[in-house]
Amino acid sequence: MDFKDIFLDIPVLIVIFTFLTSIIYCIVQYSKVNKNLKIIIKFLSTFKKNDLNFRFKELDGWMMSNPYLSIIWIEFKNTLVFSESVALKEGDDYQYQDVSSTVQNVQTTFDPLYFFNEETLVTSKFNYKMVQTMPTILTGFGPLFTFMKIAIAFGMIDFSSPEKTINSVGAFMNGMQAAAFVSVIAVSSSLIYLLIEKFMFQQLCKRPLAQIQNMIGELFASISSEKFLYEILRESKIQNNSAANLIGVIPKQFKSAFNETMAANLVPYLENLIFGLNQLNKQMKEVAKGSKGGDEVDGLF
Numbered sequence: 497m498d499f500k501d502i503f504l505d506i507p508v509l510i511v512i513f514t515f516l517t518s519i520i521y522c523i524v525q526y527s528k529v530n531k532n533l534k535i536i537i538k539f540l541s542t543f544k545k546n547d548l549n550f551r552f553k554e555l556d557g558w559m560m561s562n563p564y565l566s567i568i569w570i571e572f573k574n575t576l577v578f579s580e581s582v583a584l585k586e587g588d589d590y591q592y593q594d595v596s597s598t599v600q601n602v603q604t605t606f607d608p609l610y611f612f613n614e615e616t617l618v619t620s621k622f623n624y625k626m627v628q629t630m631p632t633i634l635t636g637f638g639p640l641f642t643f644m645k646i647a648i649a650f651g652m653i654d655f656s657s658p659e660k661t662i663n664s665v666g667a668f669m670n671g672m673q674a675a676a677f678v679s680v681i682a683v684s685s686s687l688i689y690l691l692i693e694k695f696m697f698q699q700l701c702k703r704p705l706a707q708i709q710n711m712i713g714e715l716f717a718s719i720s721s722e723k724f725l726y727e728i729l730r731e732s733k734i735q736n737n738s739a740a741n742l743i744g745v746i747p748k749q750f751k752s753a754f755n756e757t758m759a760a761n762l763v764p765y766l767e768n769l770i771f772g773l774n775q776l777n778k779q780m781k782e783v784a785k786g787s788k789g790g791d792e793v794d795g796l797f
Contacts, residue, residue: 511634529617533704535564543555572604576603608709618705
């Protein structure tokens with residue numbers, strides 16, 4: 497039995513067909529994933545952390561319109577914390593102050609890798625379990641077809657006559673050779689499949705995925721929700737302390753302002769009033785000297 501006949505054997509053809517089909521499926525699916533990941537990389541490369549506050553609406557619109565990661569983005573967006581600010585009025589002007597001094601730009605309370613990972617962006621986009629199972633299937637074809645060929649070969653042995661015995665033994669040896677070759681083909685195809693699949697997964701999926709994870713990590717710094725609440729509490733305590741100090745200073749400032757007002761306005765007014773009364777008294781005394789009722793007028797003053 498030559499190698500041509502062995503390769504045309506049905507079990508060998510089944511193993512080869514399964515191997516080629518699996519490789520083609522991997523190439524097609526990994527290429528699709530690679531194409532989508534490159535589109536995401538190209539879009540994210542146009543954003544920087546400093547201008548994310550102003551361009552977040554643009555980022556949100558594109559992510560929501562992309563069916564490849566819209567669901568992931570919705571879940572991730574719920575964890576974002578924006579750099580909020582409050583308006584403080586000072587006179588006729590308004591000044592804006594951040595709620596927290598440590599929360600800048602847009603941050604997330606979860607690790608971005610929890611959402612943008614291998615499972616969400618790669619393996620969930622196709623039947624990855626089947627891809628991982630194919631080496632086991634190819635390896636399992638080996639003993640399956642080997643024992644089947646051995647059983648068929650044993651069934652071909654005929655001891656009814658010496659000539660039939662010799663001929664059947666020759667056919668038995670050919671069957672055993674084919675059985676062994678099926679196992680070799682099955683195990684070899686499984687190993688080759690593993691090498692090709694791992695190499696393609698690394699080049700087409702893992703590398704662009706790592707690049708996306710780095711870009712997301714640079715755009716959205718991670719901050720725990722507990723830390724953010726602590727920062728809000730700290731800022732609130734600082735503002736309460738400032739308000740308490742201001743309330744304590746108000747009476748002193750009021751007293752100082754009142755004294756200054758009295759000294760600047762009321763005291764000169766009283767002095768002028770007393771001066772006027774003294775002048776009036778003087779004039780009335782001078783008038784009273786020439787009148788009869790001078791004594792009574794003097795008694796009034």
